[in-house]
Structure formats: C-alpha cells, structure tokens
Amino acid sequence: MTVHVVVNGRDQAVESGETLAALLERLGVGPRYALVERNGEPVERRRYEEVRLEDGDRLVVARPVAGG
C-alpha cells in the first residue's frame, strides 16, 4: 500500500512500512551524512534502518554543505 509523507515540504509517495534508510537511498542521499527530522524531532542516525515511515509523516532531510 502506498502512503504519503512530506519531505522538505513536498509530497512523496512511499510504500507503507518503508524504512527511513530506504527513502534516503531513493532520494540519493547517503545515510552517512543525511540529517533527518521527523515530525519536528531529530532522528538518530543509528535508527534510520529501523524507523518505518507512516502516512502523514513530515520529514526534513538536510546535509552538510559548504559554509564558513
């Protein structure tokens, strides 16, 4: 079953029960430096494999970029 989450403000269809790690992979963000907030709470990197996305989840996906 397909459910919908919001990633950085945009609707994203995911398979029900899909893990956060799988979504990051699909988005082309390696887990090593993907930074994730789920429904306003930061997600520990070691949990990316176990967090299963739920309908309506709001995600912020960030990463390090050049800066001073």
Added chain:
Amino acid sequence: MRDAFVVAGRAFGSRLLTGTGKYDSFEAMRDALAASGSEIVTVAVRRIDLDSSDGDITAFLPENVLLLPNTSGCETAEEAVRTARLARAGGLPDWVKLEVIPDPRYLLPDPVETLRAAATLVEEGFTVLPYVLPDPVLQKKLEEVGCATVMPLAAPIGSGRGLKLRDSIRIMVEQAEVPLVVDAGLGAPSHAAEAMELGADAVLVNTAIARADDPVAMARAFRLAVEAGREAFAAGLIPEQDSAEASSPLTGAIHES
C-alpha cells in the same frame, strides 16, 4: 603536542580554523584545506534540494579534521538549537559553531539570542563555539554558561577589513578564560598574524582563502602567518614608544676626532 590549541580538553596542532564556503569547486576547497593545515573545518547544514543532484561535500573533506557544523541561516535561538540537534542526531560531531544572525546587510550576530542558545546547547551536552561581536561583557556571560571558546569577529563576514575592533579584542584576550578565536573579517595573512600577536588563541578564515586567485597558496600563507603571529606573541613583543632608540652605538663613529 608543542603549544597545542586546546578546546574542551581536545588538543589541536593548528591554530588556523577554516571554512568551506565560497570555493569555485570542491577540488579547490580540498586542496586549500590541505595546504592550510587546519584541523577544524566548518560546514553549514541545509535542506537537500530534491530537484538537484549537487555534489556531496563530505567526499572532499579530509578524514582527520574535526567537522564543525555551524548554525548559519538561523535568526533565533530556537532555530539554532534545532539545527544543532539535527546535525548531532545525524552523525555530525556534537561541536557547534553557534551563529545567530538576524541582520542580512552586515551579518552581525544577535548577542541575546546567541547567549540563550548557548545556554541551552551547553546544557544538552554540546561543545559550543559562539560567533559574537567583540563584546567583553558578553564574553564573560558566554564563559559562565559553559562555552568552549568565544569567537569575536574582526570585521563583518567576508569584508576582509582586518581587526577593526582591535581594542575590544585586546580586552577580551586579557580576560579570556576559554580560548579566544578571531572569526570573520580577516582579509590578509597580516591580519591573522596581528590577531595572533595580540594574543588570540586561534583564527577562523574562509573568504580570504576561498576567494583568492590561488586559494592553495593563500591557505599556506595564512598558515605561516598564524604560526608567525603565535611565535611572536609567545616570544614577547617589545613595548611601543614614541621616540627613537638607536640600535647602533652612539659613540665611536669614524668621523669623531
């Protein structure tokens, strides 16, 4: 490690911190970082753009440096705390260059919000390196809440104008209880040397290296200037005086009879 730069109990051999912004390419950045000898390198944290596949900066960052995420883009304490928590949860170090900047023209930091954010982040176990105006009173307050360094600006970010508030920074050096890092506004290696001669513990440079015609050579020049300034400070500069004092003997000149 001789004359180590110690922050929160961790010793670093280099007193030059560098930013990763404004380089023409990640390759140029990688080479300049290597030439700088920096052991602490800042990065920003941003939402990914789902429509673009920009390169991954982390592939170009040296393995043996401490990555220091900053809170650039944050205008309030809450935004800065949120950004730092996100970075730490995602696997970046629990060190943070705290910057809270509401002013887009001069990019001057908000002292009230910075202090609020610093207190919260220290309480949550972060090692906090706040970017501030050169304000000796604020310095004491940041030290009291447990900041690991205090990082006053020399001049506005990217302006390259050097130590514009030298006298305030001198007071901060004199009363510092945690390392003082002059951050932002240094345009030339001589500015960095001047900050170090004054007794700053370290400097943080980005634009002056990244925007140089030859960033690798400029990174090396800053490294040497920081080392020279540190050695000069340790060696003890002579006091300035108004009148001259001859370096050669005052008697026995050849024409004397």
